[in-house]
Amino acid sequence: MIALEKLIDTIVANNDLHARWLNSLSMMENVGARKISASEHPTDVNLTILKHAAEEARHAFLLKRQMGKLVDLAKYPTYASAYLLAPRQSYHYLQALDVAASRYIKKHFSLADYDLKYAAYLLVTYAIEVRADELYPVYQKVLTRTDSKVHVKMIIIEEEGHLEEMIEQLKDFSPDWKQHADAICEVEQQLFNTWIAEVEKEVLTREELAV
Numbered sequence: 001m002i003a004l005e006k007l008i009d010t011i012v013a014n015n016d017l018h019a020r021w022l023n024s025l026s027m028m029e030n031v032g033a034r035k036i037s038a039s040e041h042p043t044d045v046n047l048t049i050l051k052h053a054a055e056e057a058r059h060a061f062l063l064k065r066q067m068g069k070l071v072d073l074a075k076y077p078t079y080a081s082a083y084l085l086a087p088r089q090s091y092h093y094l095q096a097l098d099v100a101a102s103r104y105i106k107k108h109f110s111l112a113d114y115d116l117k118y119a120a121y122l123l124v125t126y127a128i129e130v131r132a133d134e135l136y137p138v139y140q141k142v143l144t145r146t147d148s149k150v151h152v153k154m155i156i157i158e159e160e161g162h163l164e165e166m167i168e169q170l171k172d173f174s175p176d177w178k179q180h181a182d183a184i185c186e187v188e189q190q191l192f193n194t195w196i197a198e199v200e201k202e203v204l205t206r207e208e209l210a211v
Contacts, residue, residue, distance in 0.1 A: 004135075007200050008142045010207065011085075012150075017203055019071045020085045022063050022150070024199075027079040030060035031094045032128060039117040048165055052125065055162070059155050069149040086198035093195050097124050100187045108180065122170050126181050127188040129163040 011017045033056035040049060067073055081087035101120045105111055111119055136156045143150055170177035 004196065005138050005142060007196070007203065008139055009146075010203055012142050012146055012148060014207070015070045017085070017206060018150070019067045019076050020083060021199075022067045022070075023076050023079065024084045024086070024090045026060045026063035026067075027084060027090060028093060029056050029063060030079070032125075033057035033060060035094060035098060036121060036125070039114075039121040041114045041118070044114075048169065049121075052162060052165075055158050059158070062155065063152075066150045066152075085202055086195060089195040089198045093191055094124070094128070096191055097127065097184070097188055101127075101184050104180070104183060104187075119173065122166065122173055123181060123184040126163070126166040126170060127185045129159055129166055130185055131188060131192060132159040133163055 008021075011021045033053050036049065036053040036056060040053075064073075067076060076083040084090050098120060101123045102116065105116055105119045105123070109116075109119060132155075136152050136159060140152050140156060142148075143152070167177075170181060174180060
């Protein structure tokens with residue numbers, strides 16, 4: 001597998017690939033926002049959870065809007081498979097992580113219903129924020145170096161804040177939070193590797209067909 005920065009270099013150099021990349025990231029941010037909302041208790045909802053759901057939804061919107069700097073948005077109107085990179089893996093990334101986290105929590109904690117959903121929200125969101133803090137800066141580095149009209153600087157700032165907030169919530173959840181968070185991050189790493197490998201495969205295939 002080629003280095004992440006080199007892969008993103010290849011993606012950014014091609015407007016079609018870049019649009020599909022942005023659309024895929026937007027779709028996953030939107031899925032994250034929906035999952036956060038789905039985990040909410042009917043009444044016991046704090047400001048941090050509302051903030052996370054709102055900001056993830058806004059990230060999905062911002063990434064989608066950035067596509068308009070590269071292509072006609074009408075050509076990539078939805079999150080249908082035809083408009084994404086590695087659609088199957090992109091669709092199932094967060095779903096698979098959520099399922100794995102729920103199984104882990106059932107094994108290590110006596111939780112059910114909304115308590116289980118909240119614990120899954122904490123661990124899954126932490127793992128995703130760790131990933132975002134690695135992925136988006138590499139992406140922005142390429143965007144800056146290539147003088148792209150696209151940028152994700154605001155998303156980087158907000159994701160850093162999310163990670164700090166998740167750590168504070170996890171500390172309240174369990175004194176052994178890091179052990180549990182690291183276990184979920186290991187699962188996320190495997191899912192990320194599978195996703196990015198499929199993205200790479202599709203990018204290289206589309207590049208070969210374009211020659």
